[in-house]
Amino acid sequence: MSTISETKTLDAQGLKCPMPIVKAKKELDTLSAGEILKVVATDKGSVLDFQGWAKTAKTAKLLDQETVSEGGRELYVHYIERV
Amino acid sequence: MSLSQQTEIEARELYARLNRGEPLVILDVRHADEYKLGAIEARVAVPQLNLPYFAFIEDEDEALAQIPFTREQDIVVVCAKGGSSEFVAELMRDKGYRTINLIGGMRDWKDFYALEDLITPSPDFQIVQFNRPAKASLSYLIASQGDALVVDPNRNLQPYLDEAKRRGLTIRHVMDTHVHADYVSGGVALSRATGATYHLSGTCGFEGELATDGKPGSIPLGSTAVRKIATPGHTPGSMSLLVNETFLLTGDTVFVRGVGRPDLGGQAEPWAKQLYQTLTVTLGDLSDETVVLPAHYSCHKEMRDDFTISGTLGEIRRENEGMQAASEEEFIAYIKRNMRPSPETYARIRQVNLAVLRVDETELEELDLGKNECAASQTR
Numbered sequence: 029m030s031t032i033s034e035t036k037t038l039d040a041q042g043l044k045c046p047m048p049i050v051k052a053k054k055e056l057d058t059l060s061a062g063e064i065l066k067v068v069a070t071d072k073g074s075v076l077d078f079q080g081w082a083k084t085a086k087t088a089k090l091l092d093q094e095t096v097s098e099g100g101r102e103l104y105v106h107y108i109e110r111v
Numbered sequence: 112m113s114l115s116q117q118t119e120i121e122a123r124e125l126y127a128r129l130n131r132g133e134p135l136v137i138l139d140v141r142h143a144d145e146y147k148l149g150a151i152e153a154r155v156a157v158p159q160l161n162l163p164y165f166a167f168i169e170d171e172d173e174a175l176a177q178i179p180f181t182r183e184q185d186i187v188v189v190c191a192k193g194g195s196s197e198f199v200a201e202l203m204r205d206k207g208y209r210t211i212n213l214i215g216g217m218r219d220w221k222d223f224y225a226l227e228d229l230i231t232p233s234p235d236f237q238i239v240q241f242n243r244p245a246k247a248s249l250s251y252l253i254a255s256q257g258d259a260l261v262v263d264p265n266r267n268l269q270p271y272l273d274e275a276k277r278r279g280l281t282i283r284h285v286m287d288t289h290v291h292a293d294y295v296s297g298g299v300a301l302s303r304a305t306g307a308t309y310h311l312s313g314t315c316g317f318e319g320e321l322a323t324d325g326k327p328g329s330i331p332l333g334s335t336a337v338r339k340i341a342t343p344g345h346t347p348g349s350m351s352l353l354v355n356e357t358f359l360l361t362g363d364t365v366f367v368r369g370v371g372r373p374d375l376g377g378q379a380e381p382w383a384k385q386l387y388q389t390l391t392v393t394l395g396d397l398s399d400e401t402v403v404l405p406a407h408y409s410c411h412k413e414m415r416d417d418f419t420i421s422g423t424l425g426e427i428r429r430e431n432e433g434m435q436a437a438s439e440e441e442f443i444a445y446i447k448r449n450m451r452p453s454p455e456t457y458a459r460i461r462q463v464n465l466a467v468l469r470v471d472e473t474e475l476e477e478l479d480l481g482k483n484e485c486a487a488s489q490t491r
Binding site: 047049050053077080081085086 | 142143144145163164165166168169170190191192194195198
């Protein structure tokens, strides 16, 4: 488990591409610099996509990603810092 | 303006329109790594741009500024499953662009076949070529008097079943010309689904429970003469199929351009010798008019004006670089010059196709993703 403590959590379970990033961007815009958003997704494609987005994003920095098995399915968790 | 009102398109229609040379352009909004693994290709080179969808979420105006296409062009937007491309297509449409979403994205693209009828010299039999552009693979349905034989079926079985039904045919035989290493075969599953006899050379080492017909010889199909011929080389168990003494389904033995790689089994020289024998002696007796129908193509330049991929043995003997060696030594040297590493997935795909290994649906899909690397020479 990650030791990062998030400011806010976004539940993106069940959401399909592009919604996890659409919602993450919206949430992130409400945070202040230095605050951290945790996104919990079930879409496997979100792993690469969050990396790609963070690379070009001006206000987002990807701190960590992890995959957690829970209740027989995989959760893809992303920690993003508002910069 | 009717075309500009279209907002979505299916893979099959997109491929047909690209092949006809319609001036469509493609905006692929997948992650760059996914795009590199395989993009949309057709007979005519299509202008395309890869700009991931998250660039539009981050900064819409900046993303739009990177698009070289105009509001007068029909822009097909493509992603992995069709969701992000729909998002981008709508966003751009609001800005006055003519965008068309590819339904189902690359997931649908990689599994569809384009069907083309071949012109046969007799009304007694028909041959349909199933072209799967995502794998550059070709499979066939041969019909005669209500009976059908399917050769080298890929994983998506429904189109074979639909086509047989549409033509009122019973699929009585299914054949794999060899153990495929580059795609997951639909052979066993199609035989099971239809009760058809499954043909695969006995030397391949098939371990499934299904009984196989592994010997060369004729296959009873309506009134048409169909004969399996041992053509070892690409693999020791490779067989070709001669239909009506007119068409030769070669599997991966010989393509329109290039020949089947004999080095995939790690025994390049002995298999290359077998292949040379096959090409010069076994197929040497067939007339120049014989039409070769291969299981792959290396690029869309091989597609004829009627959208089929085929060549006469005469053309292939004259123009195919794999057929130009004057001796066995020259042929082996040609094979060795063209050797390159085989994709890591091949050994595993081969085991799956031999029913030696069982994997789950997710892995099957992943194994089936990459492009084929079966030709000794890649003209790409």
